[in-house]
Amino acid sequence: xxxxQARQTIFEVLGEIAxxxxxxxVDDASDLTEQLDLDSMDYLNWMLGIxxxxxxxxxxxxxSRFLTIDGAVDYLVTHSG
Amino acid sequence: xxxxVLPSLGADMDLAKLNAWLVKPGDMVHRGQIIAEVETEKAVxxxxxxxxxxxxxxVLSPGPTRLPVGTLLARIRPLDGAAPxxxxxxxxxEVAASDRPPARPEPRREVLSPPVRHLAHQLGVDxxxxxxxxxxxxxxxQDVHGAATARIGEGQRVKASPLARRxxxxxxIELSSLSASRVTEMVTADDVRxxxxxxxxxxxxxxxxxxxxxxxxxxxxxxxxxxARSKREIxxxxxxxxxxxxxxxxxLTLQNEERPISGRILPAALLLKATALALRETPDLNGHWVxxxxxxxxxxxxxxxxxxxxxxxxxPAIHDADRLGLDEMMSSLRDLVNRARSWRxxxxxxxxxxxxxxNLGERGVETAFPVIIPPQVAIVGFGKVVELxxxxxxxxxxxxxxxxxxxxxxxxxxxxxxxxxxxxxDRLLQEPQSL
Numbered sequence: 152x153x154x155x156q157a158r159q160t161i162f163e164v165l166g167e168i169a170x171x172x173x174x175x176x177v178d179d180a181s182d183l184t185e186q187l188d189l190d191s192m193d194y195l196n197w198m199l200g201i202x203x204x205x206x207x208x209x210x211x212x213x214x215s216r217f218l219t220i221d222g223a224v225d226y227l228v229t230h231s232g
Numbered sequence: 233x234x235x236x237v238l239p240s241l242g243a244d245m246d247l248a249k250l251n252a253w254l255v256k257p258g259d260m261v262h263r264g265q266i267i268a269e270v271e272t273e274k275a276v277x278x279x280x281x282x283x284x285x286x287x288x289x290x291v292l293s294p295g296p297t298r299l300p301v302g303t304l305l306a307r308i309r310p311l312d313g314a315a316p317x318x319x320x321x322x323x324x325x326e327v328a329a330s331d332r333p334p335a336r337p338e339p340r341r342e343v344l345s346p347p348v349r350h351l352a353h354q355l356g357v358d359x360x361x362x363x364x365x366x367x368x369x370x371x372x373x374q375d376v377h378g379a380a381t382a383r384i385g386e387g388q389r390v391k392a393s394p395l396a397r398r399x400x401x402x403x404x405i406e407l408s409s410l411s412a413s414r415v416t417e418m419v420t421a422d423d424v425r426x427x428x429x430x431x432x433x434x435x436x437x438x439x440x441x442x443x444x445x446x447x448x449x450x451x452x453x454x455x456x457x458x459x460a461r462s463k464r465e466i467x468x469x470x471x472x473x474x475x476x477x478x479x480x481x482x483x484l485t486l487q488n489e490e491r492p493i494s495g496r497i498l499p500a501a502l503l504l505k506a507t508a509l510a511l512r513e514t515p516d517l518n519g520h521w522v523x524x525x526x527x528x529x530x531x532x533x534x535x536x537x538x539x540x541x542x543x544x545x546x547x548p549a550i551h552d553a554d555r556l557g558l559d560e561m562m563s564s565l566r567d568l569v570n571r572a573r574s575w576r577x578x579x580x581x582x583x584x585x586x587x588x589x590x591n592l593g594e595r596g597v598e599t600a601f602p603v604i605i606p607p608q609v610a611i612v613g614f615g616k617v618v619e620l621x622x623x624x625x626x627x628x629x630x631x632x633x634x635x636x637x638x639x640x641x642x643x644x645x646x647x648x649x650x651x652x653x654x655x656x657x658d659r660l661l662q663e664p665q666s667l
Contacts, residue, residue: 210489211485
């Protein structure tokens with residue numbers, strides 16, 4: 152999986168949780184939960200959706216890597232094999 | 233003949249539109265089956281039937297008219313020998329009365345524990361058709377899991393809303409050919425409609441589901457009515473306590489490290505479970521104020537305040553919350569939040585919370601001063617978890633703390649009682665492995 156594919160998947164899943172979000176307005180480097188007003192259930196659902204779409208498991212210790220879009224993209228590219 | 237009427241839909245929810253029927257004349261219905269979909273100012277609700285029999289007549293057709301609670305919707309012919317169940321049309325206050333039989337179905341209660349009932353509900357397993365393998369015919373968790381697994385073998389693996397199933401039947405669409413939302417893991421009516429376009433089976437005059445325009449305004453009005461009544465009628469008192477979550481969160485982290493994402497437990501589930509158990513010790517915070525008196529509730533149905541992205545909030549119930557294991561609490565919470573946000577709540581969830589919990593910490597607030605939802609008599613608030621210095625064995629250390637608040641109805645309890653509740657909550661959260 153390359154950067155572009157990872158980013159696309161991430162936003163597809165995000166679109167199911169926060170349909171009103173325009174990817175063009177998201178700052179890829181800043182905290183996603185604050186930026187998009189996601190609560191812990193949204194955040195868990197988002198990671199679960201990414202896991203189901205890509206097969207990449209996200210252990211509890213790596214959850215903080217998904218605080219930003221950049222972090223999530225890096226993680227998926229590195230771990231998608 | 234049994235009258236099926238528009239049931240109570242929650243405090244200050246007196247009117248609803250009939251959106252759709254999920255059954256037709258001649259269909260068999262059983263207790264707990266979702267047979268209609270209605271829409272109030274706050275939500276689209278799936279309405280359960282509490283009787284068993286055959287649909288004789290659908291008295292009203294779906295339409296835009298707002299119908300009062302108690303309106304006759306359908307007639308059901310009871311099965312031979314089947315006694316009519318307590319009717320669900322009683323107003324909320326009656327349902328809450330402790331001397332009435334429960335309004336929700338409790339099939340074979342004597343051989344069925346609430347967690348098993350809950351599991352069956354979650355997995356969509358019909359308990360009435362299940363044979364128990366436990367002592368005295370008790371239905372066990374394994375029986376429920378087994379039935380759910382067997383259903384997969386029958387090709388009904390797809391999780392879908394009742395309306396989606398009906399539409400799929402009518403249009404000949406295979407549910408298994410549609411992809412479920414990754415978030416709700418459920419095929420919705422909209423998914424089925426999208427699959428049948430450009431020849432929709434739905435009549436042109438049927439109302440659109442989802443979040444129609446103007447709902448935010450009507451929901452605002454409903455909240456305004458309920459909260460104004462609360463502040464007008466209920467003499468609130470407020471108490472607050474810092475609770476040290478060091479042990480609870482450490483324990484939770486250890487648990488979650490072993491689990492896949494789908495099985496992880498959020499701190500909110502831990503707080504809800506502890507709240508439910510603390511209420512067992514202070515039952516006079518759990519119930520309703522009715523006819524100038526307090527009616528305690530034996531069951532603990534925790535209302536959970538869920539904010540919606542479009543604005544506004546709903547507070548549907550997690551039923552028998554004190555009897556759920558932590559995993560069941562988490563899956564109930566997840567299911568409830570996902571359905572609330574996709575406007576798919578059930579009428580019983582809206583009508584019978586016995587107390588509400590709000591978790592404003594999710595939105596960065598350290599302390600919540602919540603307003604009681606009438607006719608309930610208390611509400612619990614949790615703020616954001618913050619790292620603060622505390623003294624442990626005389627030494628300052630930094631621990632994660634949460635500010636827990638209780639708003640109580642002074643007509644029913646005094647601050648002393650409320651204080652005992654917060655104490656119990658603190659104590660229970662220091663032993664997370666027992667929750």
